Amino acid sequence: MSKNDFSSLNLHADLLKNLTTLNYTQMTAIQAQSLPPMLQGKDIIAQGQTGSGKTAAFGLALLNKLEVKRFRIQTLILCPTRELAEQVSKELRRLARSIHNIKILTLCGGVSFGPQIGSLEHGAHIIVGTPGRIEDHLRKGTLRLDHVNTLILDEADRMLDMGFQDAIDDIIDQAPSENRQTLLFSATFPKQIKSIANRITKNPVTVTVASTHDDSSIEQHFYSVKNNDQRLQAVQLLLLHHRPESTVIFCNTKIETKEVAEELLADGFDALAIHGDLEQVDRDQALLRFANKSASILVATDVAARGLDIDSLDAVFNYHIAHDPEQHTHRIGRTGRAGKKGIACSLISDKEFHKVSLLEDYLGMEIKTEELPNRSELNFEPMQAPMATLRIDGGKKQKVRAGDILGALTGDHGLQGKDVGKIQLMDNWAYIAIKRELIKTALKRIANGKIKGRTFRVRQV
Numbered sequence: 001m002s003k004n005d006f007s008s009l010n011l012h013a014d015l016l017k018n019l020t021t022l023n024y025t026q027m028t029a030i031q032a033q034s035l036p037p038m039l040q041g042k043d044i045i046a047q048g049q050t051g052s053g054k055t056a057a058f059g060l061a062l063l064n065k066l067e068v069k070r071f072r073i074q075t076l077i078l079c080p081t082r083e084l085a086e087q088v089s090k091e092l093r094r095l096a097r098s099i100h101n102i103k104i105l106t107l108c109g110g111v112s113f114g115p116q117i118g119s120l121e122h123g124a125h126i127i128v129g130t131p132g133r134i135e136d137h138l139r140k141g142t143l144r145l146d147h148v149n150t151l152i153l154d155e156a157d158r159m160l161d162m163g164f165q166d167a168i169d170d171i172i173d174q175a176p177s178e179n180r181q182t183l184l185f186s187a188t189f190p191k192q193i194k195s196i197a198n199r200i201t202k203n204p205v206t207v208t209v210a211s212t213h214d215d216s217s218i219e220q221h222f223y224s225v226k227n228n229d230q231r232l233q234a235v236q237l238l239l240l241h242h243r244p245e246s247t248v249i250f251c252n253t254k255i256e257t258k259e260v261a262e263e264l265l266a267d268g269f270d271a272l273a274i275h276g277d278l279e280q281v282d283r284d285q286a287l288l289r290f291a292n293k294s295a296s297i298l299v300a301t302d303v304a305a306r307g308l309d310i311d312s313l314d315a316v317f318n319y320h321i322a323h324d325p326e327q328h329t330h331r332i333g334r335t336g337r338a339g340k341k342g343i344a345c346s347l348i349s350d351k352e353f354h355k356v357s358l359l360e361d362y363l364g365m366e367i368k369t370e371e372l373p374n375r376s377e378l379n380f381e382p383m384q385a386p387m388a389t390l391r392i393d394g395g396k397k398q399k400v401r402a403g404d405i406l407g408a409l410t411g412d413h414g415l416q417g418k419d420v421g422k423i424q425l426m427d428n429w430a431y432i433a434i435k436r437e438l439i440k441t442a443l444k445r446i447a448n449g450k451i452k453g454r455t456f457r458v459r460q461v
């Protein structure tokens with residue numbers, strides 16, 4: 001028996017037998033690391049991405065613990081979208097095939113309440129749902145969490161991206177805190193996730209499968225350039241060659257960020273500049289549009305990029321190689337996170353070559369410059385960002401919630417959850433990222449529809 005056999009775990013025999021029929025022979029890395037502590041009843045904080053087998057990991061832990069004869073809601077699983085909630089329920093049903101009379105209920109927005117209330121009246125063991133709708137049921141009194149002893153947050157980072165922080169806090173407040181096992185799964189760990197994890201888990205075991213920041217996941221390239229014209233051309237060729245969805249280009253001065261962004265924009269790239277001269281609101285809006293993938297290139301100085309809390313940059317470009325090796329490492333460390341591959345391209349002029357020797361000593365590797373991509377082999381189609389942003393003139397003060405906006409967009413055969421990206425609520429307005437090709441449809445739905453019984457002004461920013 002290898003140590004990754006499911007049979008090495010203390011699982012009920014019927015669950016184990018079913019795993020063989022599902023053809024799950026060996027545990028995946030996240031399962032091997034998280035199942036032993038979860039089965040001991042410990043809280044965990046796990047880095048789990050789609051495809052890692054995270055659903056079966058928490059699914060087996062919760063099913064092993066569930067008391068089927070006690071017909072009470074014992075597990076609550078929160079997911080960011082209806083699609084994920086449905087996927088989770090489906091996987092749980094597969095894992096629970098050998099357990100009779102187990103009731104799993106999916107509660108998501110965008111559909112009417114009536115049938116959900118009917119199902120809740122019949123009772124359930126496990127609820128899988130989106131925070132907005134779960135919160136609505138709690139408010140209506142159609143759902144109670146008094147008997148919940150396992151709480152799971154799946155794709156916690158995405159839930160926060162979608163503006164569900166308040167809803168999640170509200171839900172957790174209504175679940176028992178004594179004897180509750182809390183399992184938090186997230187692909188990335190920005191500050192907000194760390195803080196929610198601290199608040200809701202007790203002595204958690206941390207499970208990291210792929211390192212969140214592993215230098216070997218960054219592919220570094222160096223190019224030699226003669227002057228600034230050549231720098232700009234090199235950047236364009238490299239962008240067209242790699243076609244990254246999100247890139248930060250580091251410049252040394254404010255003026256340079258403006259010039260580079262303007263030139264790129266003029267050539268059809270979705271670029272934005274951030275530098276110290278911007279008003280706070282313009283800076284926030286630029287960062288927000290970049291973070292929600294409505295702009296694919298951010299041109300920044302090191303200082304302006306300081307507050308950038310984005311975990312999944314595809315590429316970092318050094319318009320000029322950084323002043324020193326620490327700064328270089330810090331810049332490129334913004335890509336290649338969360339188990340993803342990242343690209344770092346650095347441009348070096350003759351005058352800057354002394355910095356390369358320093359970097360070679362620091363990294364303990366020889367740096368060779370490469371040829372730029374060949375024009376004739378490039379795809380010159382415009383590189384548009386995948387999303388676009390709507391701004392609604394209604395926010396927290398108008399009691400608009402992320403779930404209300406999502407409901408207005410996705411209800412009655414509207415958009416699908418996967419077409420909607422980040423939803424960010426401000427005091428008096430909200431920003432919503434929508435797949436670029438659906439932006440007009442989304443705009444019309446909001447302009448002609450109602451949110452909380454009211455019509456709000458909406459525009460694309």
Ligand code: AMP
Nearest residue numbers: 024026027028050051052053054055056
């Ligand atoms: P997830 O990361 O939860 O979305 O799971 C990814 C896929 O892997 C799903 O289709 C699961 O059914 C499958 N899967 C999960 N665990 C195992 C395992 N131990 N062996 C084989 N397949 C698995």
